[in-house]
Amino acid sequence: MRRILIIEDDQMMAIALREGLESEGYEAETAYDGAAGLRLATRKDFDVVILDLMLPEMSGFDVCKKLRKAGDDVPLIMLTARSLEVEKVQGLKLGADDYITKPFSLMELIARIEAVLRRATRRYEAPECYRFGDVSLNFKQYSATKGGKPLDLSPREFRILKFLTEHRNQVVSRDQLLDGVWSYDSFPTPRTVDTHIAKLRQKIEDIPNNPKYLITIHGVGYKFVG
Numbered sequence: 001m002r003r004i005l006i007i008e009d010d011q012m013m014a015i016a017l018r019e020g021l022e023s024e025g026y027e028a029e030t031a032y033d034g035a036a037g038l039r040l041a042t043r044k045d046f047d048v049v050i051l052d053l054m055l056p057e058m059s060g061f062d063v064c065k066k067l068r069k070a071g072d073d074v075p076l077i078m079l080t081a082r083s084l085e086v087e088k089v090q091g092l093k094l095g096a097d098d099y100i101t102k103p104f105s106l107m108e109l110i111a112r113i114e115a116v117l118r119r120a121t122r123r124y125e126a127p128e129c130y131r132f133g134d135v136s137l138n139f140k141q142y143s144a145t146k147g148g149k150p151l152d153l154s155p156r157e158f159r160i161l162k163f164l165t166e167h168r169n170q171v172v173s174r175d176q177l178l179d180g181v182w183s184y185d186s187f188p189t190p191r192t193v194d195t196h197i198a199k200l201r202q203k204i205e206d207i208p209n210n211p212k213y214l215i216t217i218h219g220v221g222y223k224f225v226g
Helices: 011-023 034-043 060-069 085-094 106-123 155-166 174-181 190-204
Strands: 003-007 027-031 048-052 076-080 098-101 129-132 135-138 143-146 171-173 214-217 221-224
Touching: 003 011, 003 034, 011 027, 011 106, 027 034, 034 048, 034 060, 048 060, 048 106, 060 076, 060 085, 076 106, 085 098, 098 106, 135 155, 155 174, 155 190, 155 221, 171 174, 174 190, 174 221, 190 214, 190 221
Parallel strands: 003 027, 003 048, 048 076, 076 098
Antiparallel strands: 129 135, 135 143, 171 221, 214 221
16 A cells, blocks of 8 residues: 655645545555654655645755655655746755645546656666675576675566565565566465565575565565665
8 A cells, every 4th residue: 555645734634635545545644844744754654745835844845855865765746835937946856756736636636646656666677787785686697696606596586576676665565566576377375475585585685584675564565675
């Protein structure tokens, strides 16, 4: 389930947006000032942040600037009651992914959320070669090393790692992994994913019982950090 953070000081609007997004299958949280929103955004994993510009404590511009300076590339959609082009340009230059002017419909917002999510997915296409820690992967040649020594990975394990690196730093559900890696005629189950992740940890993690790269997000799935 996609997680959305709404940072909006108009509490009635924020609640209406949260309820509307939840009715469409999203998980949503709200913050009513910029400082609180920034704290939430940095402490939790969100797929999209909806960010009002005119906020108490800290403006939306400053929230955006601090997130991007910290290296957080979560998709940002800025909200404002103003339609001045200079503000739109300023927000985009600071790193916002999209901009919507109030008033707007829930359906328009959802369309924009889906669009930035699609762009974010394309942004992380895995290169032919990928390195993390002392592990080196070549997805084209299906070869891998750890600490300079050959690493025996199955074709399925390569596909799992490719999918996870394409979605690195994102929470990926077991169903997403099943859809992206397994064929429908193989009749896999969520337990199949867990088994393969456990085997991968034995191969790529220094301490498999305390993984650094393949992180379990309890009740949801996994996140690759690398």
